[in-house]
Amino acid sequence: MQARNAGWWALLMPAFLLLTVFYIAPILQVLSISFTEPELGFGNYERILTNRSVQRTLSTTGRIAGITTVLALVLGYAIAYSVTMASERARRWWILCVLVPLWISVLVRAFAWVTLLRRQGLINEALIGMGTIQEPLELVWNEFGIIVGMVHYMVPYAVLPMLSAMRDIDPRLMTAARGMGASRWTVFSRVFFPLSLPGVLAAAVLTFILSLGFYVTPAILGGGKTLMVAEWISVQILDLIRWGFGTMMATVLIVTILVTLGVFSRIVNMRRLFGGGH
Numbered sequence: 190m191q192a193r194n195a196g197w198w199a200l201l202m203p204a205f206l207l208l209t210v211f212y213i214a215p216i217l218q219v220l221s222i223s224f225t226e227p228e229l230g231f232g233n234y235e236r237i238l239t240n241r242s243v244q245r246t247l248s249t250t251g252r253i254a255g256i257t258t259v260l261a262l263v264l265g266y267a268i269a270y271s272v273t274m275a276s277e278r279a280r281r282w283w284i285l286c287v288l289v290p291l292w293i294s295v296l297v298r299a300f301a302w303v304t305l306l307r308r309q310g311l312i313n314e315a316l317i318g319m320g321t322i323q324e325p326l327e328l329v330w331n332e333f334g335i336i337v338g339m340v341h342y343m344v345p346y347a348v349l350p351m352l353s354a355m356r357d358i359d360p361r362l363m364t365a366a367r368g369m370g371a372s373r374w375t376v377f378s379r380v381f382f383p384l385s386l387p388g389v390l391a392a393a394v395l396t397f398i399l400s401l402g403f404y405v406t407p408a409i410l411g412g413g414k415t416l417m418v419a420e421w422i423s424v425q426i427l428d429l430i431r432w433g434f435g436t437m438m439a440t441v442l443i444v445t446i447l448v449t450l451g452v453f454s455r456i457v458n459m460r461r462l463f464g465g466g467h
Contacts, residue, residue, distance in 0.1 A: 216443065219436045226433030233437035242421075243438070250417045253332060253407070254400035257339045261396045262389060264340065265347030269388070272348075273355040287348050295342060299409040302338045303329055306410075330412030338406040346399060347392040354388025355381075394453050398446050418442050 223233055236243050272283040290298070305311050306328035313325040328334055358381060366376045404419035411417070416424070418438055425435035 219439050219443075222432050223436040223440045226436070233433045236434070236437070237441070246416050246418060246421045246438075247441075249332070249415060250401060253335055253339070253415075253417060254397055254403075256336055257343055257400045258393055258397045260336070260340045261343040261347040262392055265344050265392060266351055266385075266389065268344070269348050269351040269355055272352055273358075284352075287345050287352075290341070291345050295405050296409075298342065299338055299406045302334065302341070302410060306334055306337065329410055330414055332411075332415050334410040334412075335407045335415055335417075338410045339400060339403055342403075342406060343396045343400065347396050350391035350395060351385060351388035354391070355385050358384045390453065394449070398449060401446060402442060 224230070226233075237247075268283070268287065272280055272287070275283055303310075307313070308325035308327075310328070312328060313322075316322045317325065328337075362380055362384075363376050366380050367373075371379070402419050403417060404423070407415065407417045408420045408423075411420070419442075422435045422438050422442075425431045425438070
């Protein structure tokens, strides 16, 4: 038995060493810098309570991440439901349409939205041409543009967990409910939706966590006017050379993600939610 256990540890050790060297060690270094630069102590963390810039960045990030998560869940649920109810042939095309955006660079998608949303972009030109508006709308270089770009990026990540949960629902349950006289809305609200909730929770966790650390899309579509945490960290470290300040915010971001996972793990079985067990 001991020889067998030693064999398992020997197989796991390379992965453990890689994880330690390339993931755990840098995080510990970031944590250390946040307490030692420019001087030893909690000075950087005290600015969370006193610095307006930090507070504004945190509130902006939380607001945008929350709105993005809600919109991605609503759109993703509608798409996942349509895919689930479609025929086998149509379902393949639906899934392809969901996956295609994942294969396109986030940078390309961000610049595509700039082209569409700018003052001389396709959307403003079309609205002016139809006589709907007289002056171009401010659709980019603000929170609206960031949310549009992030929702577009996040919808596939919301669709996939919900689609997996929906496809596990036994269709005979809906047939039985209809046979007992339930309306379509009753079948959906009392049978289908409750059974799909694990997928909704998984999609919410995944989308919210990814949204908190988003960098490229907010940097391009925000135009430097609306800073989220990731871009704020970049400015502090690369432009202002304030390592302690920047690593403090990076630590706060990591802790927020861990706390979010911890809260959800108390509510639901995370291993089962993400397919790790029953």
